[in-house]
Amino acid sequence: MKVAAVQLGIYPGDPDKAVARAELQVRAASEGEAQLICLPEHWLQARVLTSGDTIIKRFARLAKELGVYLNLGANYEKRGEGTWIASHTISPAGDVISRQDKLHLYREETRKAMPGTGFHTFDVAGTKVGVLVCHDIVFPEAARTVTLMGAELLVVPSMITASGSGPWLAYLRARCLENRLQIVSPNVYHPPRFLGRSRILDLRYELREHVMQLDERKASHGRTALVAELDLRSITHLRKERLRELLGSDTIRSLYSASKATS
Numbered sequence: 438m439k440v441a442a443v444q445l446g447i448y449p450g451d452p453d454k455a456v457a458r459a460e461l462q463v464r465a466a467s468e469g470e471a472q473l474i475c476l477p478e479h480w481l482q483a484r485v486l487t488s489g490d491t492i493i494k495r496f497a498r499l500a501k502e503l504g505v506y507l508n509l510g511a512n513y514e515k516r517g518e519g520t521w522i523a524s525h526t527i528s529p530a531g532d533v534i535s536r537q538d539k540l541h542l543y544r545e546e547t548r549k550a551m552p553g554t555g556f557h558t559f560d561v562a563g564t565k566v567g568v569l570v571c572h573d574i575v576f577p578e579a580a581r582t583v584t585l586m587g588a589e590l591l592v593v594p595s596m597i598t599a600s601g602s603g604p605w606l607a608y609l610r611a612r613c614l615e616n617r618l619q620i621v622s623p624n625v626y627h628p629p630r631f632l633g634r635s636r637i638l639d640l641r642y643e644l645r646e647h648v649m650q651l652d653e654r655k656a657s658h659g660r661t662a663l664v665a666e667l668d669l670r671s672i673t674h675l676r677k678e679r680l681r682e683l684l685g686s687d688t689i690r691s692l693y694s695a696s697k698a699t700s
Contacts, residue, residue, distance in 0.1 A: 443463060
């Protein structure tokens with residue numbers, strides 16, 4: 438599957454410009470033949486989405502026009518009396534097939550939003566996909582939970598400052614290696630505070646030494662789309678091998694059941 442991490446700029450106070458620029462970059466990623474196109478976190482800034490929002494409808498039409506799966510990153514969304522940080526994924530038919538709420542809110546987000554209550558996976562062209570929103574990746578239990586739920590690919594929309602990119606990359610690499618799970622993680626670009634550095638993390642197995650190695654692709658400088666081909670079936674047996682002992686544990690089976698109950 439070809440995937441894209443779209444490194445968007447941010448335009449405080451001008452959501453119309455943000456949407457227009459995002460559409461242009463999604464189209465560029467589609468020209469690179471990406472089947473799943475992923476946007477970063479908080480690229481809409483203070484704009485709060487609502488049920489039936491015109492922005493979601495606009496990108497639903499775009500996904501249908503281009504024939505792609507489109508993850509809208511993560512932004513504030515008001516539902517009823519509450520607000521969450523929600524990550525919507527749209528199918529090539531123009532339908533919202535997933536809405537994953539951020540569970541681990543970060544600093545001021547705790548004053549603006551409510552935490553999600555569970556993780557889930559969804560189907561993208563025959564592949565099970567899970568979403569962790571930015572700070573969720575810090576917690577190993579989050580990635581392990583969606584892996585135990587059967588995820589084959591992880592999408593991590595992020596908004597990471599330049600000074601925080603070191604720890605962020607360490608978390609991405611650790612989750613990739615410990616779960617044997619490929620990751621797409623787009624970040625925003627707005628220098629000097631946000632320098633992008635979006636990543637697509639793949640894995641390759643060195644048979645001779647029996648060692649798993651990272652194959653890491655990095656976005657170029659600026660507002661751009663990083664596109665890469667992932668062989669999502671090549672490490673399935675290795676992931677199953679890694680999780681076999683865990684799946685035989687009563688403790689982990691209980692965690693898995695609890696996770697499904699809250700999804």
